[in-house]
Amino acid sequence: MSTPDAGLFDKIVNLSKRRGIVYPSAEIYGGFRSTYDYGPIGVLMLRNVKDAWWRSMVQMRQDVVGLDASILSPPAIWEASGHLSNFSDPLVDCRNCGARHREDKLKKPDQCPTCGVSGQLTEARQFNLMFKTAAGPVEGTGAEVFLRPETAQGMFINYANVQYTSRKKPPFGIAQIGKSFRNEITPGNFVFRTREFEQMEMEYFVPPEDSAQWYEYWCETRMQWYMDHGMSADLLRLRQHEEDELSHYASATADVEFLFPWGWDELEGISNRGDFDLTQHAKASGAKLEFYDQVSKERYTPHVIEPAAGATRTMMAFLMAAYDEEQVNDDTRTVLRLHHRIAPYKVAVLPLSKKPELSGPATELANQLSGTWMCDYDQTQAIGKRYRRQDEIGTPFCVTYDFDTLDDQAVTIRERDSMEQVRVPLTEVHAWLAQRLSA
Numbered sequence: 001m002s003t004p005d006a007g008l009f010d011k012i013v014n015l016s017k018r019r020g021i022v023y024p025s026a027e028i029y030g031g032f033r034s035t036y037d038y039g040p041i042g043v044l045m046l047r048n049v050k051d052a053w054w055r056s057m058v059q060m061r062q063d064v065v066g067l068d069a070s071i072l073s074p075p076a077i078w079e080a081s082g083h084l085s086n087f088s089d090p091l092v093d094c095r096n097c098g099a100r101h102r103e104d105k106l107k108k109p110d111q112c113p114t115c116g117v118s119g120q121l122t123e124a125r126q127f128n129l130m131f132k133t134a135a136g137p138v139e140g141t142g143a144e145v146f147l148r149p150e151t152a153q154g155m156f157i158n159y160a161n162v163q164y165t166s167r168k169k170p171p172f173g174i175a176q177i178g179k180s181f182r183n184e185i186t187p188g189n190f191v192f193r194t195r196e197f198e199q200m201e202m203e204y205f206v207p208p209e210d211s212a213q214w215y216e217y218w219c220e221t222r223m224q225w226y227m228d229h230g231m232s233a234d235l236l237r238l239r240q241h242e243e244d245e246l247s248h249y250a251s252a253t254a255d256v257e258f259l260f261p262w263g264w265d266e267l268e269g270i271s272n273r274g275d276f277d278l279t280q281h282a283k284a285s286g287a288k289l290e291f292y293d294q295v296s297k298e299r300y301t302p303h304v305i306e307p308a309a310g311a312t313r314t315m316m317a318f319l320m321a322a323y324d325e326e327q328v329n330d331d332t333r334t335v336l337r338l339h340h341r342i343a344p345y346k347v348a349v350l351p352l353s354k355k356p357e358l359s360g361p362a363t364e365l366a367n368q369l370s371g372t373w374m375c376d377y378d379q380t381q382a383i384g385k386r387y388r389r390q391d392e393i394g395t396p397f398c399v400t401y402d403f404d405t406l407d408d409q410a411v412t413i414r415e416r417d418s419m420e421q422v423r424v425p426l427t428e429v430h431a432w433l434a435q436r437l438s439a
């Protein structure tokens with residue numbers, strides 16, 4: 001059984017800053033609390049997390065199609081979905097220091113985590129988490145719009161459009177990746193909880209009688225996805241919600257949890273939402289959001305199974321799961337043992353010397369490999385240091401172009417985890433990498 005590694009948190013935050021994975025936002029203006037910018041390495045990794053999800057959830061399935069819905073949305077959607085009245089967290093104020101906290105996340109029920117004083121917290125009041133703004137040049141009721149707090153409603157309101165245009169029959173799903181916004185009372189733990197974040201959600205529409213079976217299927221499939229992408233099983237668990245934790249419309253919900261440095265916490269929620277969403281939107285809009293089965297001549301409102309994951313939060317979990325330090329001779333090697341699909345760069349080309357006879361053809365090789373993969377090129381510093389720099393950002397393979405290459409037309413390829421090196425003819429480098437990076 002694994003235990004949380006408390007020291008890991010600072011190591012990940014430091015590595016992120018130092019190597020351009022994630023920076024605190026608006027730093028030159030003194031920072032803007034709990035917002036983050038993804039740097040040159042982070043943007044690659046975040047894209048890879050989203051691409052890996054899309055590949056498994058859309059590309060490799062015939063029963064799921066994609067969508068990219070708008071972020072700005074009229075109040076009618078959130079009225080029907082229940083978010084206007086219910087999407088809130090219990091907020092308490094500290095009379096002593098003025099800090100605000102989420103009551104359900106307090107470690108000690110009546111103690112302010114900021115100043116440590118007990119007995120000074122106010123009664124909880126419900127604080128709606130949606131960001132409201134105004135669309136167009138006039139302000140006022142007619143112009144009120146919301147930034148979506150989840151991507152899911154885009155799939156529900158487009159159910160009929162998508163079902164009709166894609167000619168899909170239940171069971172089928174609609175998937176979307178995109179930004180969501182929540183005015184969290186207490187954002188924190190680096191990118192774990194932020195006010196602006198990215199989600200990867202899929203709504204899977206099924207015949208009502210099959211919903212329990214599909215719920216099981218998606219719980220298993222989603223757990224497996226994290227393991228297939230390199231997270232070890234002892235850092236993951238599936239926690240079924242207790243009866244009193246369930247939303248009134250959900251018949252079952254489970255969280256995929258990861259062992260973060262502060263303990264087990266949610267990566268993804270999988271929920272059997274019944275026909276709640278389609279029924280609500282049908283009622284509020286007057287649209288027919290049903291399915292007519294030509295064979296059985298039956299008309300029904302599909303039930304929905306929803307696997308809802310956070311892309312930014314999942315990226316952070318991948319960083320934590322992959323981080324390793326090992327002793328190599330007198331040196332500590334920091335290595336991100338990332339699955340190749342998640343790794344920012346797949347390969348780096350490193351000429352042994354800056355001399356033009358090596359750097360020229362090495363650049364050519366890097367350019368050629370860049371047509372297929374993100375390929376880094378680095379000709380500064382000693383080769384050992386360059387390997388370490390690539391290890392630290394999880395590059396699976398380094399290709400070294402040396403003086404022998406000029407004679408034998410072969411290069412050395414070094415594997416990140418084992419540090420083993422093999423000599424591969426230049427003409428075979430692409431195929432060699434392709435074989436190892438396609439699995």
Ligand code: ATP
Nearest residue numbers: 182192193194197199266267268269308309310313
């Ligand atoms: P919590 O209870 O932690 O506030 P939630 O259960 O309301 O979160 P969902 O609405 O189920 O979260 O959202 C699905 C996923 O979106 C979460 O599992 C998480 O990965 C991600 N997510 C939700 N809120 C945030 C946030 N503020 N910052 C980053 N990711 C988030």
